[in-house]
Amino acid sequence: MAADKFPVEASHILMFARAINDPNPIYSDADYAAKSEVGAIIAPPTFTQSSAQFDPDYFLRPKIGQAWFGSGKEPSGLQRRAPSGEGSGGGGRPSGAAAGGLHAEQHFEYHQPLRAGDVLTATTRPGKTWEREGKRGGKLHFSESVTEYRNQNGELVVTARGVGVRTERVIEQK
Amino acid sequence: MPLKASQLKVGDTREEVVLEHLTRTQLVMYAGASGDYNPVHTDEVFATKVAGYPTVFAHGMLSMGATGRMLTNWVGDGRLTKYGVRFVSQVWPGDQLTAKATVTALRREGSQHFADLDVITTNQNGQPVVTGYASARLDA
Numbered sequence: 001m002a003a004d005k006f007p008v009e010a011s012h013i014l015m016f017a018r019a020i021n022d023p024n025p026i027y028s029d030a031d032y033a034a035k036s037e038v039g040a041i042i043a044p045p046t047f048t049q050s051s052a053q054f055d056p057d058y059f060l061r062p063k064i065g066q067a068w069f070g071s072g073k074e075p076s077g078l079q080r081r082a083p084s085g086e087g088s089g090g091g092g093r094p095s096g097a098a099a100g101g102l103h104a105e106q107h108f109e110y111h112q113p114l115r116a117g118d119v120l121t122a123t124t125r126p127g128k129t130w131e132r133e134g135k136r137g138g139k140l141h142f143s144e145s146v147t148e149y150r151n152q153n154g155e156l157v158v159t160a161r162g163v164g165v166r167t168e169r170v171i172e173q174k
Numbered sequence: 175m176p177l178k179a180s181q182l183k184v185g186d187t188r189e190e191v192v193l194e195h196l197t198r199t200q201l202v203m204y205a206g207a208s209g210d211y212n213p214v215h216t217d218e219v220f221a222t223k224v225a226g227y228p229t230v231f232a233h234g235m236l237s238m239g240a241t242g243r244m245l246t247n248w249v250g251d252g253r254l255t256k257y258g259v260r261f262v263s264q265v266w267p268g269d270q271l272t273a274k275a276t277v278t279a280l281r282r283e284g285s286q287h288f289a290d291l292d293v294i295t296t297n298q299n300g301q302p303v304v305t306g307y308a309s310a311r312l313d314a
Contacts, residue, residue: 012207015203015206015207016207016208016239018203018207019200019203019204019206019207019208019236019239020204020236020239020240020242020243021192021193021200021240021243022192022239022240022242022243022246024243024246024247024251026251036251037176037250037251037252038251038252042251042252044239044242044243044246045239045242045245045246045254045257046235046238046239046242046257049208049210049235050207050208050209051209052208052209052210053208053209055209058209060209060210060211060212061209061211062211068213069213069220069224070211070213070217070220071213071217071219071220071223071224075219075220075223075224076220076224102234102261103233103234103235103261104260104261105258105259105260105261106234106235106238106258106259106261107256107257107258107259108254108256108257108258109255109256110254110255110256110257113251113252161258
């Protein structure tokens, strides 16, 4: 995930905390937060993942004026035009989670609390890639990416390392 | 309240139900907040007819986020220094998630105390869905 400007806003933190089912007032109550050790509303530990909202090229967000692979009139929006690109599966069933595979691992290092009002810059570099023979989905292709989140003072706040996996075929569910 | 090193020992555990009953609406909330709109998580028609899943399933990061609630409730807000997981099994509508942490080590770097934790979140059948680790800064 790359983003030139990721403003960390209290309302976004509130919605994110609700979305992960966490009622901790440090994420929503400015008065409570002011009296806490950190002294301000902070973001939950996994919040930086929502930098996807500020990545102009994030491929799992519908783009205005472009076909989207989720359902509309047809089960996949990409059936409306000649199959091409990710998620179309060339007319067949796409693999893994249909676009970009599945999330296999996620790791965070926290260098300082992430506070409402911070403005982050996210820079991402590719990491290792490797393959493994899977039990159910055929060969598994793993790839790593490392994202550094720096605040408005250029200080490193969070380092995130994600590992994605693509399978050769849909994993059969029991 | 931050944890105190003097009150902890290796093997101590903390367990919390972090998701009582996963609803599809919760998945919509997570998609909207996180920006991950992959239709396998929110679009039943796409998930079943195109991607071949029995129904929609949770973003891994929703399970990791919910698990983080147990961690921050235990170690205190702004105290985590590391947190990482593997997504070992999918989480489906109707699932209940219980997150558990176990102290694996207590360390000191200079005058600063830290705890290393083993983390596991299981569904209502006892099946692990998320496994990982965390580290936290402690008071003395």
